[in-house]
Amino acid sequence: MTWETGGKSEEPDGAGRRDPAPPPVGGILWSVAGDIRVLLTLPSALTMQVAHPAVGAGVDTYSVFRTDPWGRGERSLRSAQLWVYGGEEAAEEGRRLRRLHRTIQGTDTRGRPYHALMPANYAWVHATGFPVFRHASAYLQRRPYTPAEERQLYAEWLRVGRILGIHDRDMPQTLEEFWPYYRRMLAEELELTAVADELTSVDRPVPPPDRGPLALRLPLRLLWPVLFPPIARFRRFATIGLMPPDAREAIGLPWTDAQERRLRALGRVVRVVVPLLPERLRYLPLARRARARARRPG
Template sequence: MSSAAAREADPVPPPPGGVLWSMSGDIRALLMLPAALTLQVAHPAVGAGVDEHSVFRTDPWGRGERSLSSLQLWVYGGEEAAEEGRRLRRLHRTIRGTDTRGRPYHALSPANYSWVHATGFPVFRHGARYLIRPLTPAQERALYREWLQVGRVLGIHDRDMPQTVEEFWPYYRKMLATEVERTVVVDELVAAGSPVPPPDRGPLPLRLLLGVLWPVLLPPLARFRGFLTVGLMPPDAREAIGLEWTQAQERRLRRFCAVLRVVVPVLPERVRYLPRARRARAAHRAAGRRTATARTPQA
């Protein structure tokens, strides 16, 4: 098969103007990602894989940067999206071991790989209610359809994922009832006392300053990270994992998110959207203007 034919057969990312196109590049989506990651590693196999094979303890900033770049490619990468999906599968081929229940696991087994992907939908849906706006039923279905498209980009077969929202919820509830647990990695992600090295990205003067201030900055930042991680996780998932959440915390979260819902929409696009999303949005608008110009009758 020619390279052109191979590209034509590649799964396509979600469409411009869709729900994910608007949500996943918004800076507020960054606040949802820790909850999604924590729900992923609550699965015994996924938690064991991250515990044994990930560099999240030794290189948290690098891992975070790479994960965010990958996620943006899934939605805004165009032809690069499918190649990123193939790269991720290659990366996970050697990840295998034994989970906390004594079961052998492989990162690419459909049950495990699909769960990692599936967690994004309930977390995005729940987080949008707080940080952006509640989704209408039509938007929720659109979000799920687009999330299935992302799954195809990642190499997940349709047979391994529920194909409708109505089919998703029984699958999700069964996973919460029978699989998820409070793994070692979950505890590390929500604990305020987990050691995190100072940032090693950005301008050198800033890195040096943060290195000096890090012992003072880390404790409140870690508490805030844990607060958002637990708060933006869907309540049923939070309960299944065994994470505590109080009414006082809920009120604080609602106040914080209410401020963001007012402030973020009025920010300039260069601030509101992540760089790859911003470039993709600009390119899409430019293409639309060129198409409109081409269709305009000449005098």
């Protein structure tokens, strides 16, 4: 969930400082962030991010999501997995991301100067994950979180923010502080930016996957004109549906009662099928390896 540009920097950052700790083994994020169901939720968070005028302008100008969508997605997913499951690598990944964003600056759609690492912008990119996790869980994972579980999830999300270099003073530190901040961002900042519109469009062209086994790439390339339209429709459906209703309303994305019923039906199927999968299929690779390490004695 970052403004991936495809570049790298080796500039040192934060030398001599004590690294922040990732979320705890066995916590809520440990259970849900590496589950394959997270793949359905990430587009919702990304769309909320780019609906902020400054973030949308930065992604529009600097991101490679149009020219290298599969590579961009793969890098972003690996980065997000490292925040939770990376152990000592988590803090280094946070430093890498800050280096990557140091040159991202310009003027947003409202004529305001922006920089990717301005606290208001950087914190919003991170903040979107919490309401999306919270909302999507009721459909895809299980029952809704209890108040105590919500507090735990938010506390763990703050730990991820520290890994990314977000100071405590720049993020609400309690749920009581978070929701007024969140509602203010929806009311004052979010809009259907060009990038948010593009990410939720069924007409946005996406090339066939260039990742995965070679034996699958040629068939996918040949079948892509037939496969892509239903994939694009499902992508829009899941992106809008798994976004918190107040966020989709603030952005101006339509949602009907019929779509809500379809989403609930999909959620029931997902909640039954995914827990039956073996761990090697249920969890993403970094999460699966981290979980295996955590089970080893000593």
